[in-house]
Amino acid sequence: MCKEPIGSFHLCYYYCKSCDYSLHKFCAELPKTSQNNPLHPDHNLKLLLYLLTFECRVCNLELKDTYFYFCDFCSYMMCIICATTLEQKINHASHPHQLDRMFEPIVSRCGACGNKHDGFFFQCTTCPVFRINLDCALLPAKLLIQVSTNGAFSHSHPLTLAYSFPESEYYAKFRPKCRVCNGGFHFHLWNYKCGKCLYYVHVDCATSKTPASLGKTYKNYKEEEHLNLLNFPFQDEGDNLLKHHMSNQKALIGKCHDGEMFNHFSHKHQLILLDKQTSVGKKPVSLHDPMKRVQLLCDGCVKPIVTVPFYTCCQYADEQCCFVLHEWCAKLPSQIQDYFGHPEHPLVLMPNIPSKFFGVFKCEVCKLASNGFAYGCTICEYYVDINCAFIPEEITHDAHPGHLLLKVKPSEIWKDCKACDNPMYMEWRFHCPSCDIYIHVKCALLLPRVIKHKLDKHPLSLRYEPVENHIEEYFCEICEDEFNPWQWFYHCTTCAQSMHTRCVPFILQYEQATSRFFGEGVYKFLNIKFGGTLEIKDHPHRLSFVQGVESHGKCSNCRLSRFLRPYRQQLTYNQMIFKCMECEFALHYDCASSFVSIE
Structure with missing residues (x-):
């Protein structure tokens, strides 16, 4: 009769099963004549069916093919919704x-x-x-959003309507964002949620047929207008930015053959190219394989060498020198002009920075410590690792598909990174202007799509949001801490195991070595190649350059000045240290640099 939906709150209604005919209770019980109606008390109103269009004198809505009340005396027309408002x-x-x-x-x-x-x-x-x-x-108590949102946002389970989002639950679930628009939630407003997954969505986003999304439905660029556009993350740890950049530099790479000798200014011995075989003389060179606890890191980019061709020192067979380089790292240009972060002076390729103790410097772009090759300006003390030297102006990323991410300069405006949820201040970042999304350079470029780890026999995939059918809390299998699944993490669907991105380095360190500190989306020593020894005064043994673990105890230097240093600085855990493998002596990197080294 009134053409309006029958909601669950109406409690009861009339229904003819054989005719599939339904009536609200107040519509079915309408009188044929309405007397003293408060909206038109002067005359009686008759209930009629009108098959043409008419306009209700109360709500001013145009209606068609519906019942209405009509006054013969003044031609007053009123829809039955307005006539029964007091009863609704x-x-x-x-x-x-x-x-x-x-x-x-x-x-x-x-x-x-x-x-x-x-x-x-x-x-x-x-x-x-x-x-x-x-x-x-009239919102339904349960719904599916697979079809109603053009298939762009789908969830396999029915969503339940919740009439609030209690503050305690909101913070216990790590402040979730709407899966459609990525907006936040208000505690007092309704939302739809999945009881089996950490899936929450605004009521408008769940029911809209064309949601104002974050670009997951429509691209905001044309591929033919952006040639050589790189899509991140790279597939695995064997791929990196330098490889893609140098693959287009045919003049620099040239044509080399297996076994050819090469003199590189960074190393005192000749290098030999391994193209088909992986051995120097009779000594095999094992490629990087985390599953077999085999580590082979390039001394240039400090990234794994997982395939040929690559260069190794000709004395590798004698175990006197284990220097190795990717082919593309061996052919890098000697300098860079007009670098985006330091256009004042050219940056020169430096295999080692003499002013930095043990060659460790902090990259001005990704802010990670590194002891690999660098492009630097000694005049300004400005250094970047060789990966950050070739960052493209624009990229795309699977975490935000369909939209261009543009490289932007450091700013004093605080922004949160979509990957690690940590604030960015005076850091290089990628930005989507359409959606105002920011991602750290290191988070966008240094986390591969698939990674292998010794704790899981299956490859782990990079995830950008909670996993479906995962109702338990998320705990990292390495450090065993609970973590926020709205930050990127690695996950094995087969084993239902999850790990922090910062705890799954593809660089193998000690079995116990993890990174349990917040504020790290990327493993903090990702660009550090541990190894090498140091001799210092007043200690009879050589010290090895390693990552500190709990069993290493406290720094031998900080412990002596414990009244001057905070307790946390005494610990060697999760820091770069020099450790004596024959006794309990250990030094922080900073403390070791204060000693007068012999070599």
Whole structure:
């Protein structure tokens, strides 16, 4: 009769099963003649069926093929919704009091979704500030969003309507974002959620057919206009930015053959190219394989060497020198002009920075420590690792598909990284102008799509949001700490195992070595190649350059000045240290640099 939906809050209604004919209770019980109607008290109104279009004199809506009340005396026409407004009281699960339908359509903010609506509202007479729009009042208690959002946002489980998001639950679930628009939630507003997964979505986003998404549906660029556009993350640890950059530099790479000798200015011995075989003389050179606890890191980019060709020292067979280089790292240009972060002076390729103790420097772009090759300006003490020297101006990323991410300069404006959720201040980053999303350079470029780890026999995939059918809390299998699944992490679907991105370095260190400190989206020693020894005064044994673990105890230098240093600085755990393998003596990197070294 009134052509409006029958909601669950109507409690009961009339239904003819054989005809599939339904009526609201108040519509079915309408009198044929309405006397002393408060909206038209002067004359009686007759209930009629009108098959043409008419306009209700109360709500001003145009209606067609529906029942209405008509006054013969003054030709007054009123729809049956307006005629029965006083009887349309509902009991809604979202509120403890009965709600009354307001007389006329209004423009007001809805207490359910928080948005402004133009239409009919239900209002609580006990709590006048509580008011919900008719559309929100009719929201289904459960729904699927696979079809209703053009298939761009799908979830395999039914979503349940929740009438609030309690603050305690919100923070316990690590402050989730809407899976459609990536916006935040208000504690008092409704949302749809999945009881089996950490999946939450605004009511508007769940029911809209064309949501204002973050570009997951439509591209904001044309591929033919952006040639050689790199898509991140790279597939695995064997791929990196230098490889892609140098593959286009045919003049620099040239044509080399297996076994050819090569003199590189960074090394005192000749290098030999391994192209088909992986052995020097009779000594095999094992490629990097985390599953077999085999580590082979390039001395240039400090990234794994997982395939030929690569260069190794000709004295590798005698175990006197284990220097290795990717083919592309051996052919890098000697300098870079007009570098985006330091255009004042050219940056010169430096295999070692003499002013830095043990060759360790902090990259000005990714802010990670490194002891690999660098491009630097000694005049300004400006150094970047060779990976950061060739960062493209624009990229795409699977975490934010369909939109270009542009490289932007460091800024004093604080922004949160979409990957690690840590604030960015005066750091290089990638930015999506359409969605105002930011990602650290190191998070965007240094985390591969698939990684292998000794704790899981299957490859681990980089995840950007919680996994479906994962209702338990998320714990890192390495450091055993609970973590926020809205930050990127690695996950094995077969074993249902998850790990921090900072705890799954493909560089093999000690079995116990993990990174349990917050604020690290990327393994902090990702660009450090541990190894080598140091001899210092007043200690009879040589010290090895390693990552500190719990069993190494405290720094022997800090411990002597414990009244001057905070307790945490005494520990060697998760720091670069020099450790004596014959006794308990250990030194922080900074403490070791203060000693007068013999070599």
